[in-house]
Amino acid sequence: MLFDDWTGLGRVLVVGPLAYLSLVVILRVSGKRTLTKLNAFDLTVTVALGSTLATTLLSKSVALAEGVLAFALLVFLQFAITWLSVRSSTVGHLVKSEPTLLLHRGRFLDRALRDQRVTRVEVLAALRSQGAVDVASVGAVVLETDGSLSVMTGKTDPSVESGTLRNVVGAPPE
Structure with a gap:
């Protein structure tokens, strides 16, 4: 329960830094937008990346290459969805509140x-x-x-009424 074998510890010591480095490189290449938490979708992707890192580190049944591929896939999907949501109001409304x-x-x-x-x-x-x-x-x-x-x-614009955010600083245009 407290210790299985030295092989498991050795695996974590080897796979851990490699998985971490891979994740950092993939995130740097993908840009700042990947880890923003602008909406619930972004937060979900960030949590999924952390979960994937933990699984890659601790599960003997997941090879490092599979973990790195999972990181790349999550980041690619995040990129694709955000790219589409910027260009399509339909996708934007589906993904963002x-x-x-x-x-x-x-x-x-x-x-x-x-x-x-x-x-x-x-x-x-x-x-x-x-x-x-x-x-x-x-x-x-x-x-x-x-x-x-x-x-x-302070004061808000008189046109801001009943949940409408037109004219509030930083609110999206309607």
Whole structure:
């Protein structure tokens, strides 16, 4: 249970650095976009890469070449989907979600909270983490496409109403 044999340890010592180096090279070649967490799809790919690395390191039934091929395949698929989503609004809508306004001018938008399965307590925690003392002084809280909550203090544009994010800094055009 604590130790099987020296061969397993030796395999990890040899395969570990090689698998890690392969992953780093593949990620460097593929560009910065591969590991961004701009949306849930990106996060899933990042987790899948980590899982593949762990499997390659610890599973005796997975050869290093298979692990490296799996890294390359995941990165290629990530590249293909993001390339397509930039060029096709249909693919973009299938892969990415839109930001959702949860609080506007100190008022919770209960339907948006319910639709996104976010509680007021979670929004209040985000406000506290950003140093907001009074809900009424907050311009907006947005649930971003990556699942994070953005807190905007100060005034928001009057055209931002009922979950519409037109004119909010950084919001995608509709």
